[in-house]
Amino acid sequence: MFNSEDKREFLIGSVLQTFIIFHWCLAFFYAPVDIHQGPVYRIMFLHVPSAITAFASSLALCVFSVLSLRNRSERLMAWSKGTAEVGLLFTILTLATGSIWGRPTWGTWWTWDARLTTTFLLALLYAGYLLLYGSMAPGPGRTRVCAVLGILIFADVPIIYKSVTWWRTLHQPPSMIRQGGSTMDPEILWTLVAGIFVMSLYAAWLVRVRGRNILLADEIESASYASFGT
Amino acid sequence: MKATAFDQYVTLVRQGLRAEFVDKERLVSPVLFALTMLILFAFALGDLDQSLRIKVYLAETLLTALFALQLSFSRLFEPDRQDRVFDLLRTYPVSYSSLFLAKYTLVLILGSATLIPTMLFGAFLHQSANQSLFSWLVLGISILALAGLGALGVLLSVLTLKAQARQILYPILYFPLTTPVLLAAIQSARLCLEAGVTSPELKSWIGLLVGFDTIYITLGILLFTELMDES
């Protein structure tokens, strides 16, 4: 039932899962309770890595987009789309965990601080990218259009972030990460680093799996049209 | 004799204007939409506190006009789709920068034609004895906002040209991408009306607005030509 490729993917996936479980153990048992927020701060170990992954996905999307413009390759379209999907997933995760964290600490489910606002806009952009992909016929035209959008999104996110920061800095509730990290105790810091590492690996693997799925689907579709003529 | 890039630009602008004036309804609808919204807001909100009046004025006029314009942005290349003008243009060795700048000029002309009357009419509706909402600087700021928004508007219009779900797709991409320009414009205009021209924050926001405009116009031209280039 499983061929060797599937078995390899399954193995990689299982290894990554154990990494995740290990990280959750770190987050719950190794990292101490925070003096001000109590145990609820632990959601940071989900929130911050998701945020970093969500934004790293935009970088990956840009790289794939630039490559697909230069190489005119249809395969890169599949990878780009997979990256956008994974990016959307982690952006939503960031927003959800951020909201849940905000409720007990700031007293509100939502606030227009720079990071949340930018993440929200990034979610809209990923969704728009996927909408654009879905509403065009397959082909080099679509690849080019999506590539340009991918570059545009990556170029714009820092500008959005900076402008919202300047708009809201003085209204901002307590930051999630202190600038220097110097008041973060080592156990907390290391758990966070581990989390970033694990989640990035996981996201990369998701992109890989998804990209291969899309390529397979494209192959099947072209094969079915090809057999029509005979 | 091949026309220079500037000649191409002028011709394309004139062609665009002519195409716009053919369908007068397209021209007039954004203005009518914005003015109607102004009157509705005036009825719904009634008399406002001084402190609120500025914020409401800006939301009603600037934002409403820009939203109405966004609808016409998404249809910027509609005239070119008829009679396959767009494809013909691409086969002719036209300079793509000229094409972009021509559409962009169109955006600026038609956008101002919507934006200025809206802001003037709004100032008129909401004026009070001790507070004037009319300011040349605010009008200038709104044109600057149009400059940045128009650049991205043209680019997105081409990107979504062949896409199906344009009604929802265009705004979902347009508003996140143009957030910096909107923020800078609204903050500048608000500070101008509230604190006057001496506020150092005002100078900062206007500077940012100009900076953002530069970045967006440049990006717009670069990516537009990249998109149209087929080699």
Added chain:
Amino acid sequence: MANKGKARWIIGGVVIAGAILGISFLNLGDNLIYFYTPSEAQAKAAELKEQTIKVGGMVLPGSVKWQPEGLSLDFMMTDLKGHNISVHHNGTPPDMFKEGQGVVVEGRISTDGQSLAARNLMVKHSEEYKKPGAEHSSMDKELLEKSLFKGQQSLGK
């Protein structure tokens, strides 16, 4: 064809880089988020009196006077080094506003630097992560001050 494209991108890149550098070097963003300390504001009160400025400090405990009927708020803002400014604000204070809290007020300062008519009132917090076992359980006062006054720099000479 490729060369023309390259040239365009280089020019475009330079323009964009120029815009970004312009924004940073003119400190455009910084002007929006930095504020004066009470001592700085008082020292410069004469030249700042026509401008809307931002001043950051702490709400002096015991100095808050709030009148709900007129929505009128008065309090003393201090830098804990003896410089106090009396602040007046019309309107409801933000949720987190209380004595001993860090605040940033936006408004016009009087010529003598003793009072400020605030148009806008914002509450500022400190940011930190710590294990329990520290001496006190309320927000670390030093860190609060540091975060309040780390924004102190001369605003546009």
